[in-house]
Amino acid sequence: MDCSNIKVLKICQYCKKEFIARKTTSKICSDNCAKRLYKQKQRDSEIAKAVLKIEIERRPLAYMKEDELRAIQAKENLILQEAAILLNESPLTLRRFEVLKKPETVRSNISCYI
Numbered sequence: 100m101d102c103s104n105i106k107v108l109k110i111c112q113y114c115k116k117e118f119i120a121r122k123t124t125s126k127i128c129s130d131n132c133a134k135r136l137y138k139q140k141q142r143d144s145e146i147a148k149a150v151l152k153i154e155i156e157r158r159p160l161a162y163m164k165e166d167e168l169r170a171i172q173a174k175e176n177l178i179l180q181e182a183a184i185l186l187n188e189s190p191l192t193l194r195r196f197e198v199l200k201k202p203e204t205v206r207s208n209i210s211c212y213i
């Protein structure tokens with residue numbers, strides 16, 4: 100059988116319209132849809148990266164490796180971001196504590212540069 104003559108009815112992954120494919124592996128009806136699908140996938144992956152970045156910033160401890168955490172714990176002086184990681188708070192929260200002079204401010208045992 101000559102593979103170049105086969106015709107398969109398929110649904111385009113991008114526009115969802117039916118099209119006649121010449122290969123069983125075809126997923127897209129046209130070059131235009133292929134380009135748009137590629138751009139859409141790129142956009143989706145950019146969004147996924149941004150969401151992951153926000154997740155990591157929100158919950159730093161969950162994504163911190165043990166040796167990275169130990170290195171911060173061993174430091175005598177911490178920058179705001181490091182203090183935030185150790186306390187599992189956002190840097191913004193620590194800054195707010197500092198501004199409001201709340202008792203939660205963590206200057207007793209660890210010296211922070213806020």
Ligand SMILES: [Zn+2]
Pocket residue numbers: 111112113114115116127128129132
């Ligand atoms: Zn299409």
